[in-house]
Amino acid sequence: MIASTPMNILxxxxxxxxxxxxxxxxxDAGHAVAGWATCLSEANALIETGTADLALVDIHxxxxxxxxxxxxxxxxxxxxxxxxMTANAKLIPEDFVGALxxxxxxYTSGGLQAVLKxxxxxxxxxxxxxxxxxxxxxxxxxxxxxxx
Amino acid sequence: MENQDAWRITDxxxxxxxxxxxxxxxxxxxxxxxxxxxxxxPDNPITFANDAFLHMSGYAREEVTGHNCRFLQGPDTAPExxxxxxxxxxxxxxxxxxxxxxxxxxxTFWNALYISPVVNEEGELQFFFASQMDVTERKLTxxxxxxxxxxxxxxxxxxxxxxKEANRQLKSAxxxxxxxxxxxxxxxxxxxxxxxSLISMQMRGTTDEIMKASMQTTLGRVEAMSTVxxxxxxxxxxxxFDISAFVRDLVSDLIAASGRGDIAVRLDLTxxxxxxxxxxxLALMVNEVITNAxxxxxxxxxxxxxxxxxxxxxxxxxxxxxxxxxxxPAARKGPATYGKRLVERLGRQLQAEIGWHGAAPxxxxxxxxxxxxxGRGA
Numbered sequence: 188m189i190a191s192t193p194m195n196i197l198x199x200x201x202x203x204x205x206x207x208x209x210x211x212x213x214x215d216a217g218h219a220v221a222g223w224a225t226c227l228s229e230a231n232a233l234i235e236t237g238t239a240d241l242a243l244v245d246i247h248x249x250x251x252x253x254x255x256x257x258x259x260x261x262x263x264x265x266x267x268x269x270x271x272m273t274a275n276a277k278l279i280p281e282d283f284v285g286a287l288x289x290x291x292x293x294y295t296s297g298g299l300q301a302v303l304k305x306x307x308x309x310x311x312x313x314x315x316x317x318x319x320x321x322x323x324x325x326x327x328x329x330x331x332x333x334x335x
Numbered sequence: 336m337e338n339q340d341a342w343r344i345t346d347x348x349x350x351x352x353x354x355x356x357x358x359x360x361x362x363x364x365x366x367x368x369x370x371x372x373x374x375x376x377p378d379n380p381i382t383f384a385n386d387a388f389l390h391m392s393g394y395a396r397e398e399v400t401g402h403n404c405r406f407l408q409g410p411d412t413a414p415e416x417x418x419x420x421x422x423x424x425x426x427x428x429x430x431x432x433x434x435x436x437x438x439x440x441x442x443t444f445w446n447a448l449y450i451s452p453v454v455n456e457e458g459e460l461q462f463f464f465a466s467q468m469d470v471t472e473r474k475l476t477x478x479x480x481x482x483x484x485x486x487x488x489x490x491x492x493x494x495x496x497x498x499k500e501a502n503r504q505l506k507s508a509x510x511x512x513x514x515x516x517x518x519x520x521x522x523x524x525x526x527x528x529x530x531x532s533l534i535s536m537q538m539r540g541t542t543d544e545i546m547k548a549s550m551q552t553t554l555g556r557v558e559a560m561s562t563v564x565x566x567x568x569x570x571x572x573x574x575x576f577d578i579s580a581f582v583r584d585l586v587s588d589l590i591a592a593s594g595r596g597d598i599a600v601r602l603d604l605t606x607x608x609x610x611x612x613x614x615x616x617l618a619l620m621v622n623e624v625i626t627n628a629x630x631x632x633x634x635x636x637x638x639x640x641x642x643x644x645x646x647x648x649x650x651x652x653x654x655x656x657x658x659x660x661x662x663x664p665a666a667r668k669g670p671a672t673y674g675k676r677l678v679e680r681l682g683r684q685l686q687a688e689i690g691w692h693g694a695a696p697x698x699x700x701x702x703x704x705x706x707x708x709x710g711r712g713a
Contacts, residue, residue, distance in 0.1 A: 202525065208532030211539055247521075274524035274565075275517065293528035293561035296535055296554065297592025298584075321587045 192311040195221040197239035197267065199230050199257050201249040209243065212296065216303045227253040234260055239267045240310055243290070246273040259284040268310045270302075276324070283326035290323055298322030309333060368392075368467040370404065374452075374460055378403045379424065382462070391469055393439035404465070407446070409437035420450065427452045427460055433474060445474035516573070520564075527561040552626070552674070559585060559622035563614050576614035578621070578652065579604035579645045585622060586643060593629055597638030604645045607652045609706055613685060617704070620681040623674050624656045624700045632660025632697055639697070652706045659697040 196213050198220060200206040210220050221239040224230035226249040233239075234257075242261050246254035255278070258269045262285040269286040271279055276289050283289075287309070290302055301320035308315035314333045319325060325333060362369055368388035372379050380401045389396055392407060399406075408417060412435045423430035429451035436446040447470040453462040534557060538550040562584050567576065586600055609617060625643065633639055637660055644655040682689045687704035 202529065204529045204532050204536075205525075208536050211536060215539075274521045274528075277517075291565050292524050293531060293558075293565055295531070295558040295561060295588045295592070297558075297588040297590075301587070301591035320591065321584045 192307055194218045194240040194307060194310065195238060197221045197233060197237060197242040197261075198223045199225075199242060199244040199248065199254065200272070201225040201245060201247065205245075209299075212299050213303070216300060218303065218307075224248075224257075226250040227257055230257040231260065234264055237265065239265065241268045241270065241306060243270055243272050244286075246271060246275065246278045252278060254278075255280060255284055258286050262286065268306070270306065270323070281327075283328070285328075286326055287329050288323050288325040294322050368469075370399075370465050370467075371453075372404065372463045372465070374424070374463060379463070388467065391438075391444070391467065392436075398439075407434075407436040409435070409441075409443065411435055411443065412437075420448070423450060424452075424463065433470060443471075444469050445471045520567070524561075524564050527557070527564050531557050531561055555589075555622060555626055556619060558588070559618050560615060562588070563618045567611070567614070572608070574611050575608035576611050576617075577606050577608050578614075578617060578654070579606045581614075581618055582621060582625075582643055582645060582654075585618070586625060586641070589625060589629055590641075595629075595633065595638070597636075598629065598633055599638075599640045601640055601642040602644075604643070605647055607645055607647055607706065609652060610708065613704075613708070616681045616684050620678050620685070620687070620702065621654060621656070623678045623681075624702070627674060628656055628658040628660070628698065628700075632658035632662075634661060637661060647706070648703070650705055650707065651703050654702040655699065656702075657694055657697060657699040659694070662693055662696055663691065663698050 196218050198206050198209050198213075200209065200223070203225075206223050206225075210223070213220050221237050222233045224233050228250070230244075230248075230253075239261075242258070244254050244258045244261070246252055248254055248257070254271065254273070258271065261267050262269050269284075271283075271286055271289040272292060272294070273279070273289060274292040276291060279286075279289060287306070290299070294302070298320065299322065302323045305315050305317045305320050305323060308317055309329075319334065363385050365385065366387050368391045369385045370381050370388050371383040373382045376382075381399050381404055382401075384396060384399050389399070392399070394406075405417075416432055416434050419432060420430055420434070429449070431447075431449045434446045434448050435443055437443055447468040448465060449467075450463055450465045452460055453464050455461050531554060534550060534554045538547055538554060541547045541550060562581060563576070566581050566584065567573065582604055583602060586602065590598060590600060625641070628641055632641075639659040642655070642657045644653075644657075646653045646655075678689065681687075682702070682704075685704045686709055687702055689703075690701040692699045692701065
């Protein structure tokens with residue numbers, strides 16, 4: 188399960204336990220954790236300094252439903268690929284503010300690994316050759332580009 | 336003056352019991368109140384009133400003769416009705432109107448009044464002829480109908496307002512309920528994720544391989560429950576759960592987690608929506624059987640094909656999990672493992688029949704359960 192092309196992955200998640208387990212899963216898959224933010228202002232600080240390839244963004248953060256704004260800024264200002272992680276996908280705008288897709292919570296460890304592998308392909312050498320894993324729902328834009 | 340004299344004569348003739356002019360006699364005797372006025376005299380006074388008129392108004396003949404008939408009006412007579420009559424008389428037109436009039440004793444009655452001018456052959460105005468009719472009954476009925484209609488319309492309006500308000504409240508209650516449901520759903524999903532995360536982190540820190548494998552099994556069971564909750568509200572129907580969609584997610588997750596590229600998967604899944612209360616036990620049972628096939632059937636690096644079928648058979652849901660791996664070892668036929676006991680207990684809860692078959696090669700497990708819960712007594 189070790190990644191052939193390691194990515195820097197930013198975690199935007201207000202639940203400490205989930206962030207911790209996510210860090211482990213990312214490292215176990217051979218990637219690096221670029222940082223952890225629990226709210227909009229922490230995310231903004233990371234946006235100014237960080238260079239992440241991928242950001243996993245929860246929508247409900249410590250300061251409210253600010254994940255969409257975080258995703259929007261991340262995408263426009265850093266060029267990082269953004270994937271939402273949420274139990275409430277209804278809060279995602281129709282255009283996904285440019286994000287790649289959404290991982291529905293609760294995800295499983297196996298499901299997450301499959302998604303990370305797929306995203307690694309999609310981000311470092313698009314389009315991915317793997318079939319889209321069931322744990323990831325692509326944004327309409329990417330669905331059109333990546334689904335064969 | 337000739338005509339006026341003629342009427343005087345008929346007046347006198349009345350004493351002679353209607354002898355003479357038959358038309359005059361008819362006017363005298365009819366039950367319809369009638370009067371004649373003379374516009375050529377000052378203030379257009381009554382020059383003749385028949386008995387019916389006297390009877391209706393309660394006045395004596397000498398009290399009305401020589402007077403303008405406005406004595407019939409009173410405080411509640413509509414001024415615009417009076418104006419219409421005046422206008423018709425001034426312009427010598429006929430007029431028909433329902434007018435509130437007063438009797439001598441002050442009581443009121445509705446008078447259907449008809450006035451028409453009478454001219455001679457030279458076109459000169461001679462008289463006004465007026466017939467009356469007491470239409471109080473009809474008028475009151477009309478007014479009652481109008482009042483009833485008005486009251487009915489007000490009642491309908493009030494009821495409509497009440498219903499609109501009730502609908503608004505119901506809608507708002509439904510919105511609150513939906514919001515709460517989403518909130519609870521969100522929390523359940525988040526908590527399932529936290530539980531799984533806690534187990535996986537604990538597992539990561541464990542060096543003992545047996546303990547690690549045990550925790551992996553527990554994590555698998557918890558994640559099966561997670562998958563149930565993730566699937567629950569995706570369909571939009573909170574009362575039913577599609578077991579085929581769950582199987583698709585579960586198998587894809589388990590294969591991904593195994594990291595095995597040598598296991599092919601064949602899914603033949605018919606969507607079957609079971610009641611929501613069956614979701615968790617059924618998911619746990621299917622997870623146990625599929626995990627078992629992957630772990631034991633394809634142990635020791637043996638690859639092969641995992642086949643999962645869901646089919647509807649009348650009122651039954653049939654799920655088949657088949658592998659072409661090692662087959663059931665003798666040891667697995669001995670004292671039941673915890674996993675197998677779990678499957679059998681869940682099977683009882685679901686009123687399911689479970690068959691474990693040697694498939695040469697491999698193992699085939701057939702689960703058959705009623706889609707709807709049967710009464711325990713049945």
